[in-house]
Amino acid sequence: MKQLSTLFVAIFLVMTLQANNIQVSNVSLTGQNTTDGYTQVQFDLAWENSWRISVGPANWDAAWVFVKYRVNGNLWRHATINLTGGTGPGGTQIDVASDQTGAFVYRSGDGTGDVSWSNVQLRWNYADDGVDDNALVDVQVFAIEMVYVPEAEFSLGTGVFGDEIDEFFTITQIGPLTLRQPYRVTSEAAITVAFASGDLFYDNNVNGGDQGGPVPAAFPKGYSAFYCMKYEVSQDQWIGFFNTLTQTQKAAIDITGPQGKNSDDEFIRNGIAWPDAGNATTSNPNVPMNYVRAGFVTAYLDWSGLRPMSEMEYEKACRGTLNAVAGEFSWGNSNIHATAYTYINENAPNEQITDPGSGTGNAVYQETNGALSGPKRCGIVAASALLNNREETGGSYYGIMELTGNVYERAVTVGNPQGRSFNGLHGDGALTGGGAANVPNWPLDGGDGFGYRGGAYPNATQFLMVSDRNDAANTFSGTNGRIGFRGVRTAQ
Secondary structure (H helix, E strand, O other), X not given: OOOOEEEEXXXXXXXXXXXXXXXXXXEEEEEEEOOOOEEEEEEEEEEEEEEEOOOOOOOEEEEEEEEEEEEOOOOOEEOOXXXXXXXXXXXXXXXXXXXXXXXXXXXXXXXXXXXXXXXXXXXXXXXXXXXXXXXXXXXXXXXXXXXXXXXXXXXXXXXXXXXXXXXXXXXXXXXXXXXXXXXXXXXXXXXXXXXXXXXXXXXXXXXXXXXOOOEOOOOOOOOOOEEEEOOOOEHHHHHHHHOOOOHHHHHHOOOOOOOOOOOOOOXXXXXXXXXXXXXXXXXXXXXXXOOOOHHHHHHHHHHHOOEOEEHHHHHHHHHOOOOOOOOOOOOOOOOOOOOOXXXXXXXXXXXXXXXOOOOOOOOOOOOOOOOOOOOOOOOHHHHHOOOOOHHXXXXXXXXXXXXXXXXXXXXXXXXXXXXXXXXXXXXXXXXXXXXXXXXOOOOOOOOOOEEEEOOOOOOOHHHHOOOOOOEOOOOOOOOOOOEOOOOEEEOO
16 A cells, blocks of 8 residues: 655644643654545643533533644645544544534543643545545644533623723613613524614614614524634644744734734834744744734634624623623623732743632733833743632633633624624635635724734723623724733534
8 A cells, every 4th residue: 555655743732821831742643644645643642620510611622733734844734634534542522514614522421630642643635635545744723722602592791881982782662761681692693783673772872783684594693503613713823823924924914013013022012033035933932912903803704614703702702691790890890900010931832820809800901011111922821820710710601711801802893794793604724825714704904894803911890891892893903912812613
């Protein structure tokens, strides 16, 4: 039998952090079948603080795993994964995406703690990708920690006149009284936007949006199940992406260029440097990616087979199925630590807070930013918490971290036509020759269609609240040190 040769196999480590520390190692190709044109991509997979539970949120965390390859040292391309044939050791479950761009690997049964699985295999249909049996190929396996958000009804907005600007609500008429209440999302059906009983509405005092509608059925409303990145995209993840691109693509989305921070020096903890050729590096691999304009965000998400998160999904990811609370943050109440933190191990994988709040919510924002100004390493709040509960770890109902503070979340808005045209299509792993996403109806490079939720390290508490929509339809076309992002993927 002919063997599919490999020059080398590259290993990609995603966020080697105390909080999660996901690692892919021992990558190899094995079991080539030249009759059907496939081979197994084999690797070991491990990460910390994993879980699967059947009560409460009834969810789990998972690794989104995808494969990139190149032939004879040419362009990196996205590998087609067979719908069946994924295997792993006992205790693993593998769900290959229907578009064959990757797979979710997670626990097959309830449990908590670290996972370490050897000899996980995904079947690569290399013939479908036009690769010859005798080709010399390089392979990279990428893994991103995700959290499963189950199908369920949930509430948008708090329904009270509070500090949340332009929040979602509906109205109920009781005689001459008009009462505001949270809007209940009960399906993925189209939603009428109007100031009328039972319909969705919001104010537009700042950047709430045009109050137009409807929100189409195809727009992801958060009712259906989806996976959300557990942490914001790190600089290490960005480097892994960027270094697979062509010179032309790199030049188009160069974070060190005039569309980004315009320097190879570190600014607001963005330590990425690229000498306009070869590979980029970063001095802060574990810190969230910032200085990303909209087109940079969509390029990464398309390349990784993910998609942008909608602002409705953002509130579901935070609040879950619980009743809305006025002034609440992602951990479910309005309590928040308000004294500057002390940070140690700056720029290291174990960067940590030595004095987190006890019995209250923790987040990186204006009052806690401290002397180490700028976003802090992904997962720092959870890793520093005294108790492993939602408040002290800053976790959401589903266990998603830092949806409040650190860097702003990019979310697709319902507040303008470009945002409402978003239909939830996933990235296909390939970009245009110019380095742009090629998925129809995604937000535009100029920012139209995107908004900002959850606040960032220099913001006051008002902007951190789950239902605050102060910038929900802000079509800011540039970038700065407080804007980050994470991706999601519809569960199938």
